Amino acid sequence: MSDIPLEHVHREPDSDTGNAVFVLHGRGADEQDLLPVADRLPGDRHIVSFRAPDRLRGGYTWYDLDLSGGGLESSQPDPDGFRRSLDMVAESIDAAVDAYDLDSDSLGLLGFSQGAITSLSLVLERPDTFAWVAAHHGYLAESHADRSPDGIEGKPVFVAAGAADQIIPASRSEAAAEGMREAGADVTFGTFEGGHGIGPDELEAVQAFVEEHD
Template sequence: MNLEYITRPSSLQENAPLLIMCHGYGSDENDLFSFASELPEELFIISLKAPFKLEPYGNAWYAINFDAEKGKWSDDEQAKQSRDLISNFIDEACEKYPVNPSNVTLLGFSQGSILSYAVALTYPEKVKNVVALSGYINPNILPSEFTNKDYSNLSIYASHGSVDQVIPVQWAQQTPKFLSQLGIEHAYSEFPVGHGVAPQNFYEFREWLKKHL
């Protein structure tokens, strides 16, 4: 396993639905794991730690240059590396743990959300559901032929804070149109918060997830 992680076992002995969590820039595997105790017991939950260490603490899926103009501020090559690391991790986790490889959900926040979209849109045969919190789709980290892939088994829940000061809500608002053009079943919600997950946001995505497991 090329990524560090923590787990919460499922209440099921075999064929459990797998939920993989991808944290945001500057955070770690403990961040989203705080949701685990409130999520369905049948989920086998794995929370990943991003591969690139930041100083003085925290981790990232790829470098961000905060001084650059929009469009030149993220290291897309590093992002593609992380995309493929997560994809490979799905395969390894499905071999190692008693989970159902046909029922894999990615849950990402911010940078982890951007990566979750990228994994699902690049490798749709590996992912059933995506819960994308406070992120957006970056086409630059998708393969050129992604529009030809079969997304018929993929469902996506996306949400964003309407006053997000880190990732503008306008970027997230492109998501429903993008997914519609690919024929992907999706739900999109906005909440009156900044760059974070409001309680009502959590309850909504939890209900969505229960219906899609």
């Protein structure tokens, strides 16, 4: 829809519900990439999967990388692009709530890699917007690492890492989980076999998380 800033896929539920999950893909992917994960979440809900604003190879990216800290494994979001994407996602979520008549008290947020980094920052900026957040293979951006806003206390947050992830090491995701816990969130953390992707055990874990907190 033209009044929603970001291109997206919207899948309607079978039942008359306003529950929804917003989905943010990883670097170089697109809005189709995480639909198989979102489709497997328990419960009936709208799925709104956003496309990042900038082209990258055959897909899209939310922001450029700042590699000045020593390489990919210690990268941070480029501040200007990160800020723009955070604002665009927030505006798109607000517009989608109105456009699709969503229940503003029952909104989940699921992201992978860059989408997970964006998701963790969004819940720290707007904790009252989301009922729960699932962040797969991401880290807590330095720009948001010291935030502990009102409304984050007890917020259900799922953080997943890959034991063999060479793009975002498990230690960074674990540190993100600890940072969110220190901010006051109710964090569920798990490290799973495999690299930079969501495998069967990780999918089963996020399904259980959503079933518990949805």
